[in-house]
Amino acid sequence: MNFFSKYNLQILVVLAVAVIFVFGPKGFAEKKQVASVESVFVDKTVLSNTDAVAVGENMPIFELKNGENSSLGAGAYLPSKIFTEIQNNPRLETEVPNVLVADLMTSEKYFEKNINKRWPIASLTKLMTGYIAFEKLNMADTVILKKEDIDINESEIFSEGDSYSVKDLVRVMLISSRNTAANALANYFGRSAFLELMNSNAKEWGMSDTNFEDPSGLSVANQSTAMDLLKLSQVITKDYPDIWKITENTKVSIKELTTKRILTSNSTNQFTERSDFFGGKTGYIPASDGNLLSVFLYQKRTIVIITLGSQDRFGDTEKIFNWFINGFRTSN
Numbered sequence: 200m201n202f203f204s205k206y207n208l209q210i211l212v213v214l215a216v217a218v219i220f221v222f223g224p225k226g227f228a229e230k231k232q233v234a235s236v237e238s239v240f241v242d243k244t245v246l247s248n249t250d251a252v253a254v255g256e257n258m259p260i261f262e263l264k265n266g267e268n269s270s271l272g273a274g275a276y277l278p279s280k281i282f283t284e285i286q287n288n289p290r291l292e293t294e295v296p297n298v299l300v301a302d303l304m305t306s307e308k309y310f311e312k313n314i315n316k317r318w319p320i321a322s323l324t325k326l327m328t329g330y331i332a333f334e335k336l337n338m339a340d341t342v343i344l345k346k347e348d349i350d351i352n353e354s355e356i357f358s359e360g361d362s363y364s365v366k367d368l369v370r371v372m373l374i375s376s377r378n379t380a381a382n383a384l385a386n387y388f389g390r391s392a393f394l395e396l397m398n399s400n401a402k403e404w405g406m407s408d409t410n411f412e413d414p415s416g417l418s419v420a421n422q423s424t425a426m427d428l429l430k431l432s433q434v435i436t437k438d439y440p441d442i443w444k445i446t447e448n449t450k451v452s453i454k455e456l457t458t459k460r461i462l463t464s465n466s467t468n469q470f471t472e473r474s475d476f477f478g479g480k481t482g483y484i485p486a487s488d489g490n491l492l493s494v495f496l497y498q499k500r501t502i503v504i505i506t507l508g509s510q511d512r513f514g515d516t517e518k519i520f521n522w523f524i525n526g527f528r529t530s531n
Contacts, residue, residue, distance in 0.1 A: 289522075301503055314425040318422060319420075319484060321487045327401070331397055333441070342364070349382075350377075374464075404430050448471060
């Protein structure tokens with residue numbers, strides 16, 4: 200007892216350091232592993248095979264934007280199905296009109312409801328806006344806000360003539376869903392050309408039911424489907440997974456470069472406190488009701504849940520995710 204009372208504090212400190220080192224704050228160690236390991240698209244034919252297929256034999260390996268090839272590593276195997284449903288799993292009942300639950304990287308679906316129905320996506324638009332910003336803009340560039348950039352509902356936050364880095368505008372757009380930031384990024388590049396890239400990318404990626412009319416999502420004409428949004432999420436994970444890392448923050452602080460004033464605002468996403476939250480985006484306009492795209496970690500896989508038109512997007516998504524983790528297990 201004397202030994203333990205003497206060294207109790209030291210033991211606890213060592214254990215705490217070990218836990219942080221292994222698991223990382225908010226599960227970052229696991230998140231980093233998933234982000235690097237799963238940045239691979241799996242050919243749909245793999246999922247239809249009855250036997251496990253060695254990674255690399257029948258699957259395309261895509262080159263990442265940083266020039267490095269991502270793979271699952273030597274000796275890794277992918278089962279014909281990632282998850283199987285347990286016996287007597289109760290049927291999911293939900294009033295959300297459009298729902299998709301799937302493995303992010305393989306597209307294996309576990310629940311679907313109207314996944315090909317077009318719906319106003321509101322600020323889920325900003326995921327594509329963020330992608331174009333990462334693709335075409337220099338994060339260190341300075342953007343001076345113009346009158347046409349500023350959303351009338353954000354006029355107490357932003358003013359004409361304010362200066363921000365592209366990086367800060369991307370962060371505040373994705374975390375706090377600021378429309379002004381989305382407008383400023385698009386207008387800085389050239390609004391028409393920016394929107395053309397948003398729509399051409401969607402077409403190139405097979406998002407055939409998607410249309411973008413503005414970079415923020417305020418237009419009811421910004422429409423997509425749950426299935427198309429899954430495709431967008433896959434491309435983001437492959438090319439710019441840092442977008443997910445930005446969205447997992449509970450708040451954001453940005454600097455106005457002229458006055459050095461710091462603006463801090465909270466995330467619109469209630470899931471940022473969760474250790475199993477990998478990233479996502481909120482969206483709402485009156486015409487859409489509540490939209491939510493969420494990526495969670497479960498058994499070292501990224502599971503995407505997309506709800507469009509919800510009256511309680513966070514409550515509905517949590518109910519759906521709980522149904523999934525209670526009713527599905529990995530096949531291997």
